Amino acid sequence: MTSPAITSTRPTIKFDRISVILWIGAAVLFAGVFAYGGYLITVMQLAMIYGVFCIGLNFFMGYTGQASFGQNAFAAIGGYGTAILCVQYNMEPVLALVTSMVVAGVAALVVGYPTLRLRGHYLAMATFALGLITYDISVQWTSLTQGYMGYAGIPPLGIGSYTIEDERMKLVCLTVLALIGLWISQRLRNSRFGRALRAISGSEPGAAALGIKISRYKLIAFVIAALYASASGSLFAHTVGFISPEVFGLHMVVVTFTMLYVGGVGTIAGPLVGAIVASLLPEIVRSTGRFQDVAYAAILLLMLIFAPKGLYAVGDLFRSRKVDKPETRA
Amino acid sequence: MTTASATPLIAVSELAARYGHIHALHPTSLYVAPGEFVTILGPNGAGKTTLLRAITRLIASSGHITFNGRDVTGLKTHQLAELGIIMAPEGRGLFGDMTVRENLVLGAFKAKPGELSGRLDKVFTLFPRLHERLDQIASSMSGGEQQMLAVGRALMADPKLLILDEPSLGLAPRVASEILSTLGLLNKEGLGILLVEQKAPLALKLAQRVYILSSGSIQAELPTNQIKSYHDLARYYFH
Numbered sequence: 001m002t003s004p005a006i007t008s009t010r011p012t013i014k015f016d017r018i019s020v021i022l023w024i025g026a027a028v029l030f031a032g033v034f035a036y037g038g039y040l041i042t043v044m045q046l047a048m049i050y051g052v053f054c055i056g057l058n059f060f061m062g063y064t065g066q067a068s069f070g071q072n073a074f075a076a077i078g079g080y081g082t083a084i085l086c087v088q089y090n091m092e093p094v095l096a097l098v099t100s101m102v103v104a105g106v107a108a109l110v111v112g113y114p115t116l117r118l119r120g121h122y123l124a125m126a127t128f129a130l131g132l133i134t135y136d137i138s139v140q141w142t143s144l145t146q147g148y149m150g151y152a153g154i155p156p157l158g159i160g161s162y163t164i165e166d167e168r169m170k171l172v173c174l175t176v177l178a179l180i181g182l183w184i185s186q187r188l189r190n191s192r193f194g195r196a197l198r199a200i201s202g203s204e205p206g207a208a209a210l211g212i213k214i215s216r217y218k219l220i221a222f223v224i225a226a227l228y229a230s231a232s233g234s235l236f237a238h239t240v241g242f243i244s245p246e247v248f249g250l251h252m253v254v255v256t257f258t259m260l261y262v263g264g265v266g267t268i269a270g271p272l273v274g275a276i277v278a279s280l281l282p283e284i285v286r287s288t289g290r291f292q293d294v295a296y297a298a299i300l301l302l303m304l305i306f307a308p309k310g311l312y313a314v315g316d317l318f319r320s321r322k323v324d325k326p327e328t329r330a
Numbered sequence: 331m332t333t334a335s336a337t338p339l340i341a342v343s344e345l346a347a348r349y350g351h352i353h354a355l356h357p358t359s360l361y362v363a364p365g366e367f368v369t370i371l372g373p374n375g376a377g378k379t380t381l382l383r384a385i386t387r388l389i390a391s392s393g394h395i396t397f398n399g400r401d402v403t404g405l406k407t408h409q410l411a412e413l414g415i416i417m418a419p420e421g422r423g424l425f426g427d428m429t430v431r432e433n434l435v436l437g438a439f440k441a442k443p444g445e446l447s448g449r450l451d452k453v454f455t456l457f458p459r460l461h462e463r464l465d466q467i468a469s470s471m472s473g474g475e476q477q478m479l480a481v482g483r484a485l486m487a488d489p490k491l492l493i494l495d496e497p498s499l500g501l502a503p504r505v506a507s508e509i510l511s512t513l514g515l516l517n518k519e520g521l522g523i524l525l526v527e528q529k530a531p532l533a534l535k536l537a538q539r540v541y542i543l544s545s546g547s548i549q550a551e552l553p554t555n556q557i558k559s560y561h562d563l564a565r566y567y568f569h
Contacts, residue, residue: 211411
């Protein structure tokens, strides 16, 4: 009889040289940021927040292979939900975060059910419209959102009397939350559910022919992405203490797309890697003065040309070369 | 010999499909009896793939379909798969960036966890090469191995009716023969098979009945033991 080792599709964790180098690199980076402090801490905080957003977006765009330009709408629900509940109703930050996630999840369910009947460019345009509508609501519904004035005085994350005020502690907290998000993503990707999503990405007719209900799985992926987006919106509000419509506008769509593709769409850790790289890169090229935008764009283009599957997939490239060497073959 | 008098495994009645204004499949009727091996032959562009896609609801179609006596006309592709109508599509339809193991396990998507092991054993018995390549990425395998995986994945779903669209396409004659022989073995075990194939000699060795499709219509239905020479088929091909 076939052993469980054969029936299990869960990949075993391989601590090869490339993985160890990556982990050491990440540890050195965080240690450096902690030691240097100052503005870099804020940059890394935002990288972790965007990382959470991108890990969620990866469920829909990476694993399931669908296009969504409107996940910023759910980040706005998370951000404004948290702000309103905490400032107006004195709700606990964690409770406000969870409540906003539930609202965003229900909104994604309601919006996604009809929208996800569309495919390809039509789906992309419909989700893009969703983001624009949410942006307009956040600008125009001033009695609720305070319009362009934005919401200030949002309390930091915390439970009861314990609040996380220290910037380094905020970064630790955000990093832990991003890693939890990554762990959930990894577990789900390698589950029966994750395989169904990846099958849909590979071939919708092929997946349906195996008994996978396409519409249901797409909707679940869309809702999961919305939950992550909402959480990132709430985390932004609690970390920065202020939100305005611009935070969740078109800029967020462009930035998160860049992060996702630079890191590696469809890979497990790619979204977080992309968020860190795309957040740090502007700081690195700042020394080029007025050419910094040109330098930033040029580096991004080079990354996409030479690592089209994302930076996270570069490690796999080295691994496959190593396997191809004749002396390493079994 | 199997006859239409018993309740057929699948019966298709007046099934028609079109792409835009083009009628790719004119109202067509056919059946497969339980445990029967039926082949659909026809030239390129005859509507063979369209017919299979219409049966499995991968494209919109009109007409009626019954499966084991139950009207399944309104069901969607995934619901037909749950009933046991499983198709290995043209071009294999593998998930190329997944491993052999993941592809096979996906085939048993609707199976209970306890059923997985037995089904894998059966597939490995038929195609031992898949067992050797469990962790290989599907797209990196040879054409023959990919076709074995496509059939193996379909078998993982424990089909009642296995539908195959040109499994020999692009394969060396020896490999094609090997795969079709395996289908013959499965049929002897009682599996109903509906095969679309261009390589008539191979298909006719295995099938009990053959439908000849040309210009979107069935031109003839013949028991294979009544086909004396391939010239008998040619006149239907060039209808």
